[in-house]
Amino acid sequence: MNVVLWIIAGLLAAAFLAAGLMKVVQPRAKLAESGLGWVNDYTDIQVKLIGAVEVLAAIGLTLPALLDIAPILVPLAATGLVIIMVGAIVVHARRKENQPLIANVVLLILAAVVAWGRFGPYAF
Template sequence: MNIVLWIIAGLLAAAFAAAGAMKLTQPKEKLAASGMAWTEDVSPGLVKLIGGLEVLAAIGLILPAVLDIAPVLVPFAALGLVLIMIGAIVTHARRKETQAIGINVVLLLLAAVVVWGRFGPYSFGS
C-alpha cells in the first residue's frame, strides 16, 4: 500500500503542479478562453492564490517525504487539496459544469486516500 500511496501522491503532485503553474503564469482571460471559464467569476488575485496553493500542495506531497524533513506535511498537503477540490466542486456546481465536477471528485478521492494512508496505517513515522 505504501507504493500505491507514493504513486497517487506523485500523480496528484504532477497534476496540481501543472495546473497551479498555469494559473500562476497565465492571465485569467487566457485561462477562461482555454477552458477554465470559472475564472470569469473570480478576481485575478484569487486565481493566482489558488494556483500558488496548488503548487505548494504539489511540493508538499513529495518533498518532505523524499528529504525526510517533516514528512507529516505530506498528509496536510493532501488535506489542503481535499479542501481546494471541495471549493472547486461548489464553484462548478454553481456554474452547472457537471463534467468538471466529476474530475474534481476523482481528485478529491485520490487526495483523501493519501490523507487517510499517511495520517493512518501507512504514516511515515511507523
C-alpha cells in the same frame, strides 16, 4: 500499500503542479479562453492565489517525504487538496459544469486516500 500511496501522491503532485503553474503564469483572460470559465467569477489575485496553493500542495505531497524533513506535511498537503477540491466542486456545481465536476470528485477521493494513509496506518 505504501507504493500505491506514493504513486497516487506523485500523480496528484504532477496534476496540481501543472494546473497551479498554469493559473500562476497565464493571465486570467487566457485561462478563460482556454475553457476555464470559472475564472471570470474571481479576481486576478484570487486565481493566482489558488494556483500558488495548488503548487505548494504539489510540493508538499512529495518533497517532505523524499527529503525526510517534516514528513507530516504530506498528509497535511493532501488534506489541503481535499479542501480545495470541495471548493472546486461547489464552484462547478453552481455553474452546472459537469465535466470538471467529475474530475474534481476523483481528485478529491485520491487526495483523501493519501491523507488517510499517511495520517493513519502508512505514516512515515
